[in-house]
Amino acid sequence: MGVKLFYDPGSRTVLAELSGDIDHFTSKSLREPIDAEILARIPLRLILDLTGVSFMDSSGIGLIIGRYKLMNDLGGSITAVCPSPETAKLLELGGINRICRIVATARDASFIGGMKI
């Protein structure tokens, strides 16, 4: 439960593997390490891997929007990969597809930045 961070210098990509429930209670502890990694690396791309996310509410939408703003300020982009069908529905409801590329499967995602996901 939480977040694991990886950095690929070749593609200047930060990968954040999120797991467990994302709600108002947990989102703060996810936000801080992701932002610290982004500010340390100044990547071109942030990939949020949602494979391990068991639950998400609007706090997860807030988390993605906040990271989008940060990446946008730095001239980078954000991608969300492997949401569960339930999470995908929530992302759609929150209009996340307008600011963030959403990739449905790990097979598609594995091409991103040449990183293994």
Place this chain on the structure above:
Amino acid sequence: MKDRILNEMTLRFPSLAENERFARLAVSGFVSSLDPALDELSEIKTAVSEGVTNCIVHAYRDTVGIITMQVRILEGQRIYIRIKDTGCGISDIAAARTPLWTSAPDEERAGLGFAIMESFTDRLSVRSRPGGGTTVTMLRTLRTRKAANEDRNKKV
């Protein structure tokens, strides 16, 4: 009579953020006797999470108060959920229910709480007055198991 109550529970708990998960799991466990489909259960949990988070983030901002959550199973696979606080209340309910509107833009609140509760239930009602707390009630009818299975087969 359609509104006959088949089962009922009431929980009272303090507005601590760690209770968001507890509230979701409690509702999930209580309605499990109806054998809801995975997507329905997930939507109910999300709606409850939004309702309880509103109490914690907004109603009892900078303080801790009591949240009362009542869940009823009604005849016809219907679930009634009431989430009540005695916190600060909402002065403009219409604004609060507007998607993307939030009173806490600095805290990465998406302003989607009521919009999500509305989309994931069949009926949402909000009663509130400034200083007098807020009561949110939601009604959701579950598909029968047979219909849920048919929907699932269609998708595959």
